[in-house]
Amino acid sequence: METSGNFFVELQKLLKIKTSKGDLYKEAFTHSSVNLKKTSGESVNFERLEFLGDAILNSIIAEILYHNYPDAKEGSLTKLRAKIVSRAKLNQIGKEMGLSKIAEIDNHHQNFGEDIHGNLLESLLGALFIDKGYLKTKAYVEQHVVNPYVDMDGLDTFVLSHKALLIEWGQKNKKQVEFKTTQVNGLNPSFNYSCQLLVEGTLTAKAKENSKKKAEEKAAKIAVRALKLNRIQVEK
Numbered sequence: 001m002e003t004s005g006n007f008f009v010e011l012q013k014l015l016k017i018k019t020s021k022g023d024l025y026k027e028a029f030t031h032s033s034v035n036l037k038k039t040s041g042e043s044v045n046f047e048r049l050e051f052l053g054d055a056i057l058n059s060i061i062a063e064i065l066y067h068n069y070p071d072a073k074e075g076s077l078t079k080l081r082a083k084i085v086s087r088a089k090l091n092q093i094g095k096e097m098g099l100s101k102i103a104e105i106d107n108h109h110q111n112f113g114e115d116i117h118g119n120l121l122e123s124l125l126g127a128l129f130i131d132k133g134y135l136k137t138k139a140y141v142e143q144h145v146v147n148p149y150v151d152m153d154g155l156d157t158f159v160l161s162h163k164a165l166l167i168e169w170g171q172k173n174k175k176q177v178e179f180k181t182t183q184v185n186g187l188n189p190s191f192n193y194s195c196q197l198l199v200e201g202t203l204t205a206k207a208k209e210n211s212k213k214k215a216e217e218k219a220a221k222i223a224v225r226a227l228k229l230n231r232i233q234v235e236k
Contacts, residue, residue, distance in 0.1 A: 010102045015124070016144065021131050028127040029099070029120065033106035046123035053126030054085075060138045061085055061146075068152055084150055090118030093149045099124065121145075162220035166197075169229055176200050179216050184208070195219040199227070 011017050011025055019025060030036055032045040061081050069077060083089065094100075094117030103120055128137045146152070163179075170177035181195040191208035195215040198204060204226060207218035 007102065014098055014102060017128070017140075019131055021127075024127050024131055025124075026104075028123040029103045031103060031105040031116070034104050036104075046119065049123040049126030049130075050119050051122075051126070052129060053122035053124065056129045056134070056137060057122060057125050057141065058085055059134075060141045063138070064142065064146060084146075087115065087118055089150075090121050091115060092117075093145060094118050094121035096149060097121065097144075161217065162224045163217050165229065166220045166223055169227075170199070179219070181212050181216055183212075197223050199223065 007026060007029075008022055011019070011022075017025070027044050028046050028049045030045050032043070032047060034045070036044040058081065061084050062077070065072070065077050065080050065084075069080065072080070091114045095114070099117060099120040103116070105116075125137060125141065128140055132140075166177055169175070176199070178198040178201075179195055180198065181193060184192055184194045190210050192210060193212050193215040194206070194208050195212075195218070196203055196206045197216075197219040205219045205222035207215050207222060209215035209218055
């Protein structure tokens, strides 16, 4: 597998990484759609490194949270970690880092969806771990992932799922929360699910999206704001 000089330049310029293991990082940025293979016939893509990077990232974030929240219980630490390593958050970080700019993806698969950004972030960290070890990977995560893109001070008030928050609020306060979601065939194919959210039988919010899950989360977010609910704090 050839590694161009341009890739090395972009790796250093965009991601601040110097390495002699270009093939490793090239693999971390190769999508399976390219159908790249080694001379032995083995497929080359970022999926194995993504698997490794996911585990390494979870470990690093757990350690960071352990030191940043010394009084938080295990359950709260787990919730906080979930907010940082959620697919939506990793997609956002990977996108803002510009990882897809140096990824190799077949032209017929350019509409790859948002998950590609988070997948590339995880595969990058997998490559970093193999190349430089845990401590240097942790330092990179702190400097280039957590510090620029994660608000650690406001993390305990960040809502991971508005739907889950609303349902929990309803259960605690004996309020009936009901999601009525239907598939619709409107003029805009990007919004083919409609959700009406009722609280105690009263229409509180409604939203349309391209999936049932997204429509319900969007409606829940509107309802949380309308009801002025307090966000759940970290348990001490």
